[in-house]
Amino acid sequence: ILILFSIIFYFRLSIPITVGMIIYSILNLYIINQFEILYTSKSTLLIIYISIFVGAWIGQFIGHKIEGEKPSFFEDLQFLLIGPAWLLSFIYNKVGIKY
Numbered sequence: 001i002l003i004l005f006s007i008i009f010y011f012r013l014s015i016p017i018t019v020g021m022i023i024y025s026i027l028n029l030y031i032i033n034q035f036e037i038l039y040t041s042k043s044t045l046l047i048i049y050i051s052i053f054v055g056a057w058i059g060q061f062i063g064h065k066i067e068g069e070k071p072s073f074f075e076d077l078q079f080l081l082i083g084p085a086w087l088l089s090f091i092y093n094k095v096g097i098k099y
Helices: 002-013 015-038 042-067 079-095
Strands: none
Touching: 002 015, 002 079, 015 042, 015 079
16 A cells, blocks of 8 residues: 555656656565565564664665765655655666656
8 A cells, every 4th residue: 555655656756757666666575575485484574574674774874974964854754755766766867768
């Protein structure tokens, strides 16, 4: 349900960004499904998911420290959705996709 709401948000911004985020979401859901098949123990899965979550947040705060800027999502939660779109736009610029 959260992915659906985020896709609607991206749709309001840009169709190419929406397509990229749908592809990225499908890829993430596939990876999660593969973890579910590989690890049948719910406690193992929980440890993996929490580790990835904490590691990603640590990486984000390290990146913001290096950048010298505080994370924008502290001001507005909408920026939690803008970050991935910004990264995708950077990738689109590198490969020449207009968005």
